[in-house]
Amino acid sequence: MYSEKVMDHFMNPRNVGEMKDADGVGEVGNPTCGDLMKIFIKVENGIITDIKFQTFGCGAAIATSSMITELAMGKTLDEALALTRDDVAEELDGLPPIKMHCSNLSADALRAAIKDYQNKHLNYRP
Amino acid sequence: MDHSGTTPIDPRVLEAMMPFLTEKFANPSSIYTEGREVRAALDTARLQTAKAIGAAPEEITFTSGGTESDNLGIKGIALGRKEKGGHIITTTIEHHAVTHTVDYLGENGFDVSFLPVNKYGQVELETLEKEIRDNTILISLAYGNNEIGTIQDMKDIVKLAHEKNALVHTDAVQAVAKIPIDVKDLGVDLLSLSGHKIYGPKGIGALYARKGLKLAPVQHGGGHEKNLRSGTENVAGLIGLGKAMEIGKAGLTTEIPRVKAMRDRLIKGMLAELDDSYLNGHPEKRLPHNAHFRFSYIEGEALLLNLDMMGIIASTGSACSSKSLKASHVLLAIGLTPEQAHGSLRLTLGKGNTDEDVDTVLEAVPKVVKKLRAMSPLGHGGGK
Numbered sequence: 087m088y089s090e091k092v093m094d095h096f097m098n099p100r101n102v103g104e105m106k107d108a109d110g111v112g113e114v115g116n117p118t119c120g121d122l123m124k125i126f127i128k129v130e131n132g133i134i135t136d137i138k139f140q141t142f143g144c145g146a147a148i149a150t151s152s153m154i155t156e157l158a159m160g161k162t163l164d165e166a167l168a169l170t171r172d173d174v175a176e177e178l179d180g181l182p183p184i185k186m187h188c189s190n191l192s193a194d195a196l197r198a199a200i201k202d203y204q205n206k207h208l209n210y211r212p
Numbered sequence: 213m214d215h216s217g218t219t220p221i222d223p224r225v226l227e228a229m230m231p232f233l234t235e236k237f238a239n240p241s242s243i244y245t246e247g248r249e250v251r252a253a254l255d256t257a258r259l260q261t262a263k264a265i266g267a268a269p270e271e272i273t274f275t276s277g278g279t280e281s282d283n284l285g286i287k288g289i290a291l292g293r294k295e296k297g298g299h300i301i302t303t304t305i306e307h308h309a310v311t312h313t314v315d316y317l318g319e320n321g322f323d324v325s326f327l328p329v330n331k332y333g334q335v336e337l338e339t340l341e342k343e344i345r346d347n348t349i350l351i352s353l354a355y356g357n358n359e360i361g362t363i364q365d366m367k368d369i370v371k372l373a374h375e376k377n378a379l380v381h382t383d384a385v386q387a388v389a390k391i392p393i394d395v396k397d398l399g400v401d402l403l404s405l406s407g408h409k410i411y412g413p414k415g416i417g418a419l420y421a422r423k424g425l426k427l428a429p430v431q432h433g434g435g436h437e438k439n440l441r442s443g444t445e446n447v448a449g450l451i452g453l454g455k456a457m458e459i460g461k462a463g464l465t466t467e468i469p470r471v472k473a474m475r476d477r478l479i480k481g482m483l484a485e486l487d488d489s490y491l492n493g494h495p496e497k498r499l500p501h502n503a504h505f506r507f508s509y510i511e512g513e514a515l516l517l518n519l520d521m522m523g524i525i526a527s528t529g530s531a532c533s534s535k536s537l538k539a540s541h542v543l544l545a546i547g548l549t550p551e552q553a554h555g556s557l558r559l560t561l562g563k564g565n566t567d568e569d570v571d572t573v574l575e576a577v578p579k580v581v582k583k584l585r586a587m588s589p590l591g592h593g594g595g596k
Contacts, residue, residue, distance in 0.1 A: 088517075093517075093521075096514070096517065097517075097518070097521060099587065102586070102587050113589070120511070120531060120532070120539075120550055120551055120554050121511075121532075122588075122589055122590065123589070124589040140587060140588060140589035141587055141588070141589065142509065142510065142511060142587075142588040142589055142590050143511050143514065143532065144511050144513040144514050144530070144532035144533070145513055145514050145517045146532075147511075147514075147532075148514060148587065184535070184537065188532075188537055189532070
């Protein structure tokens with residue numbers, strides 16, 4: 087049911103953990119399915135220089151979290167904001183249809199983290 | 213470790229079936245020698261099935277499995293009555309074969325009640341007593357729950373029901389060949405059982421219906437099974453079921469104590485190894501092969517997939533692993549929140565398991581739980 091890439095990111099997730107001194111933190115959850123996702127970012131000169139995640143959820147939830155951290159690392163905030171759920175699913179060689187909406191939340195979590203950063207640093211103008 | 217899901221066919225069962233899949237292919241309704249020979253074998257299978265649960269052979273109707281047995285038992289009683297309508301009671305933790313059958317009758321003129329259960333998954337007698345009405349015709353509840361393994365106090369329930377002139381149907385698909393069953397001693401009026409849960413083939417089951425009960429057929433046709441279940445018999449299947457029932461009954465004193473000892477060690481070991489871990493279901497009144505856990509801060513599908521990669525097969529009540537994305541109705545009924553139901557793991561042991569398997573699982577599950585907890589934003593990075 088899951089692609090090899092999903093299984094790889096699920097079994098060996100990249101950039102797992104909490105970031106105590108994060109510049110921005112985003113948390114999203116889906117009460118129906120119960121997945122909970124937290125993304126931490128470090129930002130320097132408008133570029134994401136470090137990113138970590140914590141996720142409570144199914145295989146797809148963990149794999150999409152891991153994938154978004156790889157996609158966002160080194161990107162400018164504008165580039166990162168442009169990442170969508172579909173980009174994440176595509177990079178993972180697809181997700182089961184039932185998981186597309188409930189567990190594919192990582193792009194939302196990243197966006198929330200960037201917004202959090204922007205709110206804390208009001209002088210930033212995209 | 214998913215023997216409640218299904219089981220492999222016992223070699224002795226397969227051996228008994230083989231002739232009927234090959235040279236002994238005659239239709240048991242045929243009156244020539246070959247047909248009569250198959251008919252005689254069917255009679256033996258019916259006797260084996262009946263004897264294993266203390267019934268008479270004429271009280272056994274062969275079906276296509278547990279689901280059909282539940283349908284025939286419940287609809288058969290409901291629709292077989294002269295008076296229209298009536299009240300049917302079941303519980304909130306039944307298998308869908310019962311729940312959806314009762315729902316269907318509810319949509320078709322019957323009053324239906326779904327009884328709540330306590331935190332162990334047991335129906336309390338006072339709750340049942342309050343719900344039984346003058347027009348209650350049938351109470352249907354599983355003997356042993358298929359998810360959390362809780363066993364109902366069936367004798368007391370039957371006694372109460374009979375005092376109020378209600379019949380009792382029990383789905384014993386998970387209980388047969390796991391705990392001793394004598395229908396006369398239990399007093400139940402109808403009992404469903406299935407082949408593939410007891411090392412028999414898939415697509416075969418039986419319904420016990422006490423002598424004298426009037427049932428309406430669910431499947432109409434040529435009048436097989438005393439007109440209760442038309443259709444040419446699944447000969448090899450029911451030969452297999454008869455053999456599996458016989459072996460299963462004998463195993464109650466040999467195989468089951470072995471399974472129970474492994475299961476007990478599994479529960480004890482798991483709860484000792486991991487904090488924030490709990491046993492779902494009743495601590496003592498539970499099927500001897502069932503261990504059902506709940507681990508905080510993690511999700512069951514992720515747990516299952518990790519275990520699968522390590523060669524361990526299990527099951528969960530988590531919403532994420534279901535097609536409907538809803539948490540198990542059984543786990544919600546015993547009072548768990550959807551989030552708590554997420555972290556559930558069912559391990560059901562059987563003939564395929566050894567003490568080494570228990571060691572493997574006791575090492576693997578805590579390892580995976582700790583790995584997932586370390587990833588979880590809900591906290592608790594380590595485990596004990």
